[in-house]
Amino acid sequence: MSAPLLQAEGIRVSYGRIEAVRGVDLHVGAGEFVGVIGSNGAGKSSLMRAIAGVLSPAGGRVAFGGEDTTGQPSHRMVARGLAMVPEGRMIFADQTVRENLLLGGYSRLRSDPQGVAADEDRMLTLFPRLKERLAQEAGTLSGGEQQMLAIARGLLSRPRLLVIDELSLGLAPVILDMLFPVLAQLNKEGLSILLVEQMASYALSVTDRTYVMENGRMLFDGASRELANDPRVLDAYLGRRKAA
Amino acid sequence: MEAILQYLLTGLSVGSVYAMVGLGFYVMWSAAKAVNFNFGDIVMLGAVLTVVLMDVGVPLLPACLGAVAAAALLAAAIERGFVRPFNREANAIGWMLTTIAVGTMIESATTALFGSNPRRLETPLVEAPLRIGGSGIYPQELLLPVALLVVAVGLEFFYRRTITGRAMRAVAYNRTAAGLVGIDADRMTLLSFGLAGLLGALSGVLIGPVIQASATMGAIIGLKGFLVAIIAGIANARGVVIAGVLYGVSEKFIEAYLSTAARDAIGFSLMVLLLLLFPQGLFGKAEFKKV
Numbered sequence: 235m236s237a238p239l240l241q242a243e244g245i246r247v248s249y250g251r252i253e254a255v256r257g258v259d260l261h262v263g264a265g266e267f268v269g270v271i272g273s274n275g276a277g278k279s280s281l282m283r284a285i286a287g288v289l290s291p292a293g294g295r296v297a298f299g300g301e302d303t304t305g306q307p308s309h310r311m312v313a314r315g316l317a318m319v320p321e322g323r324m325i326f327a328d329q330t331v332r333e334n335l336l337l338g339g340y341s342r343l344r345s346d347p348q349g350v351a352a353d354e355d356r357m358l359t360l361f362p363r364l365k366e367r368l369a370q371e372a373g374t375l376s377g378g379e380q381q382m383l384a385i386a387r388g389l390l391s392r393p394r395l396l397v398i399d400e401l402s403l404g405l406a407p408v409i410l411d412m413l414f415p416v417l418a419q420l421n422k423e424g425l426s427i428l429l430v431e432q433m434a435s436y437a438l439s440v441t442d443r444t445y446v447m448e449n450g451r452m453l454f455d456g457a458s459r460e461l462a463n464d465p466r467v468l469d470a471y472l473g474r475r476k477a478a
Numbered sequence: 479m480e481a482i483l484q485y486l487l488t489g490l491s492v493g494s495v496y497a498m499v500g501l502g503f504y505v506m507w508s509a510a511k512a513v514n515f516n517f518g519d520i521v522m523l524g525a526v527l528t529v530v531l532m533d534v535g536v537p538l539l540p541a542c543l544g545a546v547a548a549a550a551l552l553a554a555a556i557e558r559g560f561v562r563p564f565n566r567e568a569n570a571i572g573w574m575l576t577t578i579a580v581g582t583m584i585e586s587a588t589t590a591l592f593g594s595n596p597r598r599l600e601t602p603l604v605e606a607p608l609r610i611g612g613s614g615i616y617p618q619e620l621l622l623p624v625a626l627l628v629v630a631v632g633l634e635f636f637y638r639r640t641i642t643g644r645a646m647r648a649v650a651y652n653r654t655a656a657g658l659v660g661i662d663a664d665r666m667t668l669l670s671f672g673l674a675g676l677l678g679a680l681s682g683v684l685i686g687p688v689i690q691a692s693a694t695m696g697a698i699i700g701l702k703g704f705l706v707a708i709i710a711g712i713a714n715a716r717g718v719v720i721a722g723v724l725y726g727v728s729e730k731f732i733e734a735y736l737s738t739a740a741r742d743a744i745g746f747s748l749m750v751l752l753l754l755l756f757p758q759g760l761f762g763k764a765e766f767k768k769v
Contacts, residue, residue, distance in 0.1 A: 288654055312660035324655035326648050336641070337648050341660030343641055391660055 237300050239264045239395055239426050240285065240316070245294035247280040254280040256450040257294065262395060262428050267421040269441035269458060271434040271471055277450040278430045279321050282399045285428075286318035287311040299394065313341045317393035321400045321430075323384040327373030331364055334372050334383055338390030350390060357386035360416060378409035385413075395426045402433045414440050434471035438462040446471075484613035485730040491619035491688070493726020494626035498681040499703025500710065500718040501633060502674035506557075507712045508650035509670035512565045512573045514556050516581020518700020519588075520675050523549040524682025525691035526588055529597050538601060546679040553675025556580055557668050588693035596695070599686035618687045623723075625684055629677060630719050636673075637715075646670055678703075698742075705749055711762015721760060725749075 238261040247255035255277040262268045270278050284291040287308035296304045298316055308318070326334050335357060336343070339350035358365040361382040367375060372383060381401065388396055398417075402410055410433070418440050421427050431437035438444055438458045445455040446467065454466070461467045499521055506513040514520070527545035532538065560580045564572030603618035637643040648656040649666045656663050682696065689695060706725050710717035725745065732741050752760065 286658065288657065307662075308654075308657035309660045309662045312658065318658050320655060320658055324652050324658070326651050326655065328651055329644060329647060333644055337644060337656075337659050337661070340641070340645060387659060 237297075238262060239266075239299060240428065241297040242281075242285055243295045243297075245281060245284050245296070246292045247277070247284050247289065248292045249280075253292075254450055255284065255291075258447070258450070258452050260285075260445060260452070262426055264394075265421070265424055265426055266443065267418070267427045267441045268429070269437035269444040270428070270430045270447055271432070271437050271444060271467075272447035272453075273470075274432065276447045278447050279399050280450075281447070282318060282397055282428070282430055286316060286397055288318070288320075309341070312391050312393070315392075315394035316397065317388040317391045317395075318397040319381075319384045319388045319399065319401075321403065323380050325372045325375075325380050325383050325387070327371065329372060330369055331372050331375070331383060332368045334387050335364075335390055338387030341391050349392070353390050353392065357389060361386055377404050378406065378413075381405060381409070381413065385416075389420070389425075393425070395428060396420070397428045397430075399430045401429060401431055402436060410436060434467065435462075438467075438472075480612035481734065483611050484615070485734050486727060487610065487613060487615045488619060489727030489730035490723060491615070491622045491726070492685075492729065493723035494622040495681045495685045495699060495722075496702045496706050496726055497626050497719045497722025498629055498677050499699055500707040500722045501629065501715060502677040502681075503704055503707040504712055504715050504718050505633070505670050505674040505677065507707070509646055509667040510557070510561060510565060512561050512570075513577070513704070514553065514561065514581070514671065514674075515574060515577045515704075516584070516696075516700065517553075517674070517678055517703065518696030518698070519581045519584045520549050520553045520678035520696070521682035521685075521699050521703075522588065522691075522693065522696030523552065523584070524679030525599055525686030525695060526592055526597075526682075526693065528683050528686060529599050529691045530592065532600070542683045546676060546683060549679035549682070550672050550675035552584075553678065554668050554672035557671035561671070562664065562667070585693055585697070592693055594693065596690035596692035599683075599691045601687045604687045616688065618684070622681075622684050625680065626719065626723075629680070630715070633677075633715060642666075642669070705746070709749055709752055709759055711756075711759025714759070714761040717759065717761025 240262040242258065242260045245255055245258045246253065258281055272278055283289045285296055287306050287310065290305040295302065298314055303311060303314065326337065335354050339353065343350055363379055364382055364386060367379065372380065375383060401413060414436055417427060429437055429441060438461060441458045443455065444458045444461050446453045499517065502517055503513050524545050527548055528541045531541035531544050536544065556577065560576040561573045564570060564576050601618060603621060604616045607614035607616050637647055645656065645661045646666050648661055649663045653663045702725065706721040707718050710721035729741055729745055732744050736744065
């Protein structure tokens with residue numbers, strides 16, 4: 235197998251004296267759909283932020299597309315083909331849905347305006363609810379619509395790897411039942427996805443492979459299908475904590 | 479009646495300068511959540527550099543353009559050198575000191591090089607006053623509200639219709655999210671300070687012929703621009719324009735009916751009072767707190 239699309243080795247993230255991520259390895263192959271599960275405060279988001287360039291890791295190495303990208307700022311990572319849908323969605327609430335989509339294509343707006351327009355149409359087919367709301371300020375959207383917008387915005391940079399941090403946060407199951415198949419479909423079309431998810435059952439049902447993270451460390455990883463029946467996962471993440 | 483018209487017109491004129499300078503503060507604050515506290519020096523340089531360029535034989539209009547461009551570049555350079563390195567952490571306040579320090583240096587250097595005497599900035603628009611209903615006003619003074627209107631509409635268009643303007647708003651709304659769609663937030667902040675510098679220097683060039691150009695002319699204008707921005711609620715451009723014009727007009731009435739000496743004391747007291755009553759500014763809303 236050739237070098238994976240994303241390779242993170244020994245990543246450490248600290249906030250002052252607090253170490254949130256303590257030497258973590260993770261990789262995503264081209265076309266792979268990878269999940270990271272773990273309880274709240276396990277360091278999942280910090281790890282994603284270090285990978286996407288939102289923060290600089292205190293230690294370790296990130297390689298994307300075969301090149302060392304450790305410490306590269308997020309806007310450069312987007313240009314390299316790594317887009318992240320951040321925790322809490324972070325849509326531009328004071329701009330319209332259309333403007334949010336336009337800004338999603340910011341990195342290639344000047345070089346490929348037709349491509350951005352075409353992808354915008356594709357997103358509206360993917361998420362028809364956004365079509366009705368194009369001229370509305372994004373802040374007026376429901377939580378589920380905002381998540382659709384955040385995903386569409388991320389996709390408009392035409393990434394090779396889409397990182398999604400806490401897809402399910404604050405969303406109703408009926409929305410999740412709609413969003414997860416869309417991600418599975420995008421993955422089938424060739425997009426690599428790295429999904430951080432507290433709702434382990436959802437993550438395990440769509441991903442190929444899953445990492446389990448606790449206290450800033452990776453506990454273990456494996457094929458999602460197997461982990462779904464693994465007693466360690468059943469106890470901690472799937473048992474009575476279905477809706478955690 | 480004629481007197482009142484006179485106060486209204488001159489107030490509108492000087493208020494337009496406060497509004498334009500206030501808009502500069504708005505533009506800086508939006509992008510950086512920090513400002514150049516000595517922004518008045520950029521205003522001053524607009525006027526002083528025009529005089530200097532005309533001294534060496536450059537005609538009026540090219541001199542104005544050159545001065546505004548140079549001052550705007552300096553405003554951007556101040557962001558790079560004196561704001562960005564001191565505004566890295568959330569709630570950083572180092573930029574307050576450093577921008578005041580660099581402003582003081584600019585002012586001293588200007589006094590040393592330009593001299594401490596105010597100089598006239600000659601334009602054809604201050605040769606003879608116009609008579610409007612018995613009151614006299616220079617065409618230059620009428621140019622100010624027109625310029626404010628153009629600047630305000632232009633700024634609105636820029637922020638709402640251009641991709642760079644939208645990117646700046648994205649940075650203002652959420653820096654992290656802006657980075658995640660591929661916007662270089664640092665670059666947008668640099669551009670914002672340059673844009674603010676354009677507004678500041680332009681207002682300096684426009685008011686220069688009315689009040690004369692000097693190394694110290696910017697200090698009080700900058701302060702009042704900051705004041706109207708705060709009073710309006712610094713995140714509201716329209717509010718800044720309204721507050722600026724109102725403040726200018728109120729000043730003229732205080733001058734006329736009370737005294738020139740008391741003008742700033744009363745004006746500033748009123749502002750403090752307003753701020754007590756409206757802590758978020760007249761047109762502001764609570765700044766969105768991000769964790």
